[in-house]
Amino acid sequence: MDAGIRPYKPEDFEALYRLDQQCYAPGIAYSRRTLKWYLDLEGADCLLAERDDAIAGFIVTARDGNLGHIITLDVAEAQRRRGIGTALLAEAEARMMESGVRRMSLETATDNLPAVAFWQRHGYRTDAVLKNYYSDTLDAYEMCKMLSAKAQPRQT
Numbered sequence: 001m002d003a004g005i006r007p008y009k010p011e012d013f014e015a016l017y018r019l020d021q022q023c024y025a026p027g028i029a030y031s032r033r034t035l036k037w038y039l040d041l042e043g044a045d046c047l048l049a050e051r052d053d054a055i056a057g058f059i060v061t062a063r064d065g066n067l068g069h070i071i072t073l074d075v076a077e078a079q080r081r082r083g084i085g086t087a088l089l090a091e092a093e094a095r096m097m098e099s100g101v102r103r104m105s106l107e108t109a110t111d112n113l114p115a116v117a118f119w120q121r122h123g124y125r126t127d128a129v130l131k132n133y134y135s136d137t138l139d140a141y142e143m144c145k146m147l148s149a150k151a152q153p154r155q156t
């Protein structure tokens with residue numbers, strides 16, 4: 001994985017918005033207002049992966065005490081299966097660990113098979129099925145993982 005990871009800067013906003021629109025179907029992709037709302041949440045953290053001077057992916061998380069939540073993880077289609085999602089998640093989990101988070105959770109659409117495979121590969125397990133979670137029509141899996149210091153090598 002030869003992409004560099006760095007924290008989000010406000011000037012990245014439009015590129016993140018466009019990437020999110022490409023990654024998700026209409027109705028599931030965030031509006032500018034919703035994306036900004038998540039980025040501004042108390043406890044929010046956003047990391048970007050850059051490759052060849054372009055944003056290849058990003059992850060947004062939020063922390064509430066010892067609970068961490070993955071709000072979104074987006075990798076550009078042309079950059080997938082190259083370890084970028086894995087690298088973003090590893091760095092986000094490491095930062096969560098450092099700030100005292102012990103349990104991570106997320107929601108993902110039950111028909112998003114690549115994402116379900118990705119989360120399972122990284123130790124996330126289904127806790128519940130949330131009926132009609134997306135657009136009042138599409139079910140989601142709530143997936144969780146306990147963080148442990150040993151499982152979170154920081155990528156330097």
Ligand SMILES: CC(C)(COP(=O)(O)OP(=O)(O)OC[C@H]1O[C@@H](n2cnc3c(N)ncnc32)[C@H](O)[C@@H]1OP(=O)(O)O)[C@@H](O)C(=O)NCCC(=O)NCCS
Binds near residue numbers: 107112114
């Ligand atoms: C899900 C997503 C973030 C994965 O990002 P990525 O950079 O391609 O993931 P990685 O290359 O780090 O993949 C790590 C592992 O996850 C699993 N995986 C990832 N994509 C997969 C796919 N399409 N099919 C099956 N398994 C997959 C594999 O085990 C993979 O390891 P391998 O390539 O050695 O087989 C990316 O597909 C994406 O952005 N999708 C659109 C947005 C989305 O659905 N986000 C998550 C929703 S919560």
